[in-house]
Amino acid sequence: MEYFRELGIITPILRAIEDEQFEKPTEIQEKSIPLILAGQDVIAGAATGSGKTLAFASGIIQNAERGEGIQALVLTPTRELAQQVATALADFSRYTPLKIVAVFGGVSINPQIEQLRYADVVIGTPGRILDHIGRRTIDLRRVNTLVLDEADRMLDMGFIDDVEQIIRKCPRERQTLLFSATISREVARLARKYMNEPVQVAAETYVDPKKLTQFYYDVPDNMKFSLLVHLLRHEKAGLVMVFCNTRKNTDFVANNLKAAGIDALAIHGGLTQDRRNKVMKQFHGQNVSVLVCTDVAARGLDIPGVSHIYNYDIPKDRNDYIHRIGRTARAGKEGRAINILASSDYDSFRRVMRLKDVTITEEKLPEVKKESIRWRERPKTVRPGHRAYRR
Numbered sequence: 001m002e003y004f005r006e007l008g009i010i011t012p013i014l015r016a017i018e019d020e021q022f023e024k025p026t027e028i029q030e031k032s033i034p035l036i037l038a039g040q041d042v043i044a045g046a047a048t049g050s051g052k053t054l055a056f057a058s059g060i061i062q063n064a065e066r067g068e069g070i071q072a073l074v075l076t077p078t079r080e081l082a083q084q085v086a087t088a089l090a091d092f093s094r095y096t097p098l099k100i101v102a103v104f105g106g107v108s109i110n111p112q113i114e115q116l117r118y119a120d121v122v123i124g125t126p127g128r129i130l131d132h133i134g135r136r137t138i139d140l141r142r143v144n145t146l147v148l149d150e151a152d153r154m155l156d157m158g159f160i161d162d163v164e165q166i167i168r169k170c171p172r173e174r175q176t177l178l179f180s181a182t183i184s185r186e187v188a189r190l191a192r193k194y195m196n197e198p199v200q201v202a203a204e205t206y207v208d209p210k211k212l213t214q215f216y217y218d219v220p221d222n223m224k225f226s227l228l229v230h231l232l233r234h235e236k237a238g239l240v241m242v243f244c245n246t247r248k249n250t251d252f253v254a255n256n257l258k259a260a261g262i263d264a265l266a267i268h269g270g271l272t273q274d275r276r277n278k279v280m281k282q283f284h285g286q287n288v289s290v291l292v293c294t295d296v297a298a299r300g301l302d303i304p305g306v307s308h309i310y311n312y313d314i315p316k317d318r319n320d321y322i323h324r325i326g327r328t329a330r331a332g333k334e335g336r337a338i339n340i341l342a343s344s345d346y347d348s349f350r351r352v353m354r355l356k357d358v359t360i361t362e363e364k365l366p367e368v369k370k371e372s373i374r375w376r377e378r379p380k381t382v383r384p385g386h387r388a389y390r391r
């Protein structure tokens with residue numbers, strides 16, 4: 001605990017850290033916590049898995065007092081991340097009781113309205129926070145700490161206007177903390193505009209490059225799915241994430257895996273919040289070992305024990321590649337990232353190959369049995385009178 005104490009963290013939080021059995025601070029915690037506790041604005045280059053939540057949580061918990069109104073606001077790009085951050089904050093503030101409320105879309109707004117009346121700390125997605133602002137059901141006048149978590153992803157997802165509107169509703173006199181895996185030009189612009197002499201720190205991601213092997217298979221277009229099934233059946237794996245670029249492909253892959261007898265679940269932005277929660281619960285409980293997902297849905301999820309990442313589609317944005325592989329080879333464990341390329345992936349893959357520090361070697365195509373595609377998306381219902389209906 002001495003390491004954490006030296007950073008300036010107060011005793012009740014130290015006790016909670018002890019309960020979590022963390023032995024020493026991660027790099028981002030070591031670099032950012034002293035600055036955060038000193039009240040500085042901080043830009044932290046840190047990805048999921050770096051331990052960033054405890055970094056900003058230690059500042060929030062130290063400064064907030066029960067019953068004094070909303071004193072800290074954390075903006076996150078996704079609902080899952082909002083929930084995850086809320087749970088972590090609740091854990092870390094176990095000995096300093098605070099009312100922590102997560103608000104996000106996809107669920108009923110009324111219970112949130114009630115909870116917001118007593119909240120000390122709010123974690124939310126931009127859309128729903130704006131909704132509450134519009135309804136005057138959230139009072140941000142007492143916010144002294146604003147956290148922009150995964151800022152790059154919030155901007156990628158098109159939340160820039162929402163985020164700026166929310167920032168402008170917070171008091172000028174405040175501490176702003178920005179966490180982002182990549183500090184893009186847009187992120188830097190946001191920081192310049194809304195932060196007060198920020199100090200920038202960065203940490204290597206938790207992923208250990210020595211423990212991560214990356215390779216690719218070049219397959220004929222009609223063999224992508226068959227190769228995936230072959231590899232899932234033959235590679236000894238813990239939890240597996242299969243990434244697709246679209247919701248449609250995510251459903252296609254997950255449903256066909258199930259039809260081929262492989263337990264798989266899909267998670268993407270088109271599902272209801274309730275469904276997304278159920279899927280994550282099953283995956284966390286390790287009842288199902290294959291999660292098929294889009295970048296957006298997977299973003300920020302902290303899932304320990306992922307041994308394999310499959311890129312069923314190569315991401316168009318090469319930053320997504322970095323985020324994807326960052327889900328494995330964490331905390332000293334081995335990880336494998338496997339890219340399945342067909343002709344439509346070549347352009348994207350060329351961009352990925354140009355990334356600094358990324359080495360992906362070609363793997364010889366094994367003998368693969370052709371799998372039949374048993375599940376296809378039902379065509380949209382056609383109204384009577386429509387040409388297609390009449391033929």
Ligand code: AMP
Nearest residue numbers: 022024025026048049050051052053302
């Ligand atoms: P985060 O980057 O905040 O999503 O944290 C990633 C994971 O690292 C979470 O499961 C944390 O519980 C864990 N973690 C955070 N800080 C430490 C630490 N100092 N030592 C070990 N694990 C940690």
